[in-house]
Amino acid sequence: MKQRRKVSLVAGACVVVSLAASAVTLHRIDQLRPQATIEEVLYLNSPKVLKRASLGYDGLLADIYWTRAVQYFGGRHHNHALSYNLLYPLLEITTQLDPRLIVAYQFGASFLAPPPPGGAGQPERAIQLMEYGIQNNPDNWKLYYDLGFVYYMNLKDYKQAAAAFERGSKVPNAHPFLRLLAAQMAEHAGEFDTARMMWSATYQNTQDKLIRQNAVEHLRALRVEEDVTHLQQAVTRFGERTGRLPASIAELAAAESLPGIPVDPDGHSYKLSPEGRIEVRVPDDFPFATKGLPPGFKPHPQFDSQPQ
Amino acid sequence: MPAIEILGLEKTYFVGFWRKRPKCALRPLHLTVEDGEIFGFLGPNGAGKTTTLKLLMGLVFPTSGSARLLGRDWTDPEVKAQIGFLPEQPYFYDHLTANELLNYYAQLSGVPGKERSRRVESTLQRVGLTDVKGVQLRKFSKGMLQRVGIAQAILHDPKLVFFDEPMSGLDPMGRREVRDLMEQLKHEGKTVFFSTHILSDAEALCDRVAIIHQGELRGIGAVADLTSSVHGKVEVIWQGTHVPASMKALGAECHVTGDTVRAVIDENQQDAAIDALRRERLPLIALTPVRTSLEAYFVEKLQRAETTAGSGK
Amino acid sequence: MKARIAHIASNTFREAVRDRVLYNLIAFAVLLSGAAILVGQISIEIEKLVVINLGLTAVSLFGIVIAIFIGIGLVSKEIEKRTLYTVLSRPVRRWEFIVGKFCGLAGTLVVNTFFMAIGVFAALFYVSHKFVRADALVLVALYFIVLEFLIICSLALLFSSFSSPLLSAVFAFSLFVIGSFAEDLRGFAGMAHGFTRWLVTGAAYLVPNFSALNVISSIAHEQPVAAQLIWHNTLYALFYATMALSGAVLIFEHRNLK
Structure with a gap:
């Protein structure tokens, strides 16, 4: 009896100690080879081979690669990486293993095309991916929308964008606004409205958290750009009227009979620099804004810490 | 010093999917077997004989109670070097030969290297398997396996041997040989504890018998006392x-x-x-x-059991 | 104590050999030589790559199948066939039995792997007619495969100590599959939030981690393996096998052998 209790105690202690030790070692191993699973695509980069190696469980493997792609992008983005070379191979493998994984194409449209640090800066790859997606899912209007989006936002190719929206509008059950977008591309006017409409659509068309956050960031940036544009015009008007710059943003607001001090999407009031520039108070909160930032400011996008 | 002292060993299994229904395999059992005795443990199948033996061998753990073997605590691993055990319907590693198997068991029992081959050889001879010692056990018949089982139980010259149904699967000659062997063991001064449901075996061999039924000890006595009168x-x-x-x-x-x-x-x-x-x-x-009195004794004990069981339900 | 463990181990090894386990070597040899000859005729460029990939994958898969199918039978088969009764009624402690079985099974696999390793190197020599320095990396991969076997063996024994052979096989095999994606599991844990994150992180550290032990594809591309990784993988495999084996002892020590 005593013997058995002793053995049980020793064995129990061994379980606890060695489990803890193995967890610690595993943690060290993870530090030794960060991103190891993801860098696998450097060796195993043929979707065809992978498809065969998955022995018919290609759906599951696609899901694994999809999480790897998200993990890769999220991790590097968090570290302010300036290149995303593995994003395309990861997405390519994912979509070839499961060509109906729509969210992977949407992810590609949102993050392959924009220049770093917002994305991989590979709009051609993004278009390649979207065309592959459309080929395999010709009835999904969202993919035409995303294709047009890349042409419009990243390549500024309004003709191609219009063509993509046009193609999409012909798909059964397509959202009516595709026809509208196609027309707007042709007119190529009302930049803010179009951009806002597109980012809102991107937000509504997906459940993916990263894509949605990205869209929200762009919408916020659009509002800042629009506000700053209007306020800057007001500053000019003020100067023409009085021959000097307004002393403060409050003076400007009063002169324009605004209901209060204008605020940015976070509720901070805009500020007026001594040189007469309208700026946001916390430029880091608006990584995609192109106006209202101090001169020479470099944005640090931080999705994970961004308050909603 | 008694060879075996069973001090209220009790075993209750919990059965059913949630292991909640108790099933009593052995009620508290008190039993003493003297040194040098051949002791018969009688009872029908499922009476609790095998459970008792497994408890003594430390294969299952008792719900309560304890035992002493050869004067020492029965869980003491060293005491096991002095004990031989033949399980019911023994079965061994298919791919070993009788010779290899006995060597392996001798090693586990701590028989020193020099003595080992001599001991294996003589044991094989004793159970009559010398001719087939190089044959793999999967080719053995049931009766031959029983002999291997007996051989492994007495191989390391134990002071106390437990046999669970040693005669099962044997032909008349084999049964005779096992009886002779048990008597030899007694003459060598060893204690033999064996279970059986065949009364004639018990009667021919045992100094004393105990009768167990439905996990309960029903009676115990010296065979000589129980077989005084002879009926036709x-x-x-x-x-x-x-x-x-x-x-x-x-x-x-x-x-x-x-x-x-x-x-x-x-x-x-x-x-x-x-x-x-x-x-x-x-x-x-x-x-x-x-000698009908053992028979009568046995039947009486069993019948009492049946009536109690009947009234219990 | 040591002697008894050694006897149980050598008996386990002998049983496995007699049970024709090593016959898998023939299938392995046929597979590998067939591939070496065939691939040599198709492409000169990748023949070495294919031989390493195929050879090492086969070593690992054959070994895992053996480890699972023998490992799960080691304890439960002895209970079922009641051979354990005659072993444990001797001065053998239950933990000695478990440790002895583990050593025997691990020994079987090491011997098996040794012969397969010879096969892999022979095939390598056949396709490239010489050995280069980078071929030593194959030894590292083989070493990692053996570490993998230690973990699988201990897990098979753990399951075998309380479960039926069929269930044990299912458990052990699913842990092998999950363990191969352990890093993805930890990546997933990193992306989750709240309670899920807590739960998945726990599970990710509890399941065996085979992904760091699988360096076959990187070695086929002659990527070096850091000495640090070799050292840490060794430690990890030892810790994990100790954990599973202690668990097996803990369970088996309290088991009624009905």
């Missing part, structure tokens, strides 16, 4: 699984156990019984006069 009954044992009608006609009480049938009939019907078996071509294994 004989025990017939034959190989087979059914009872021919002609046997039933003789008014025999028949018990089928495994591949043998045991019947008790009046002495004057013994010729008729043999004729009946011959007609049915059933091989006769044994025909022995029964």
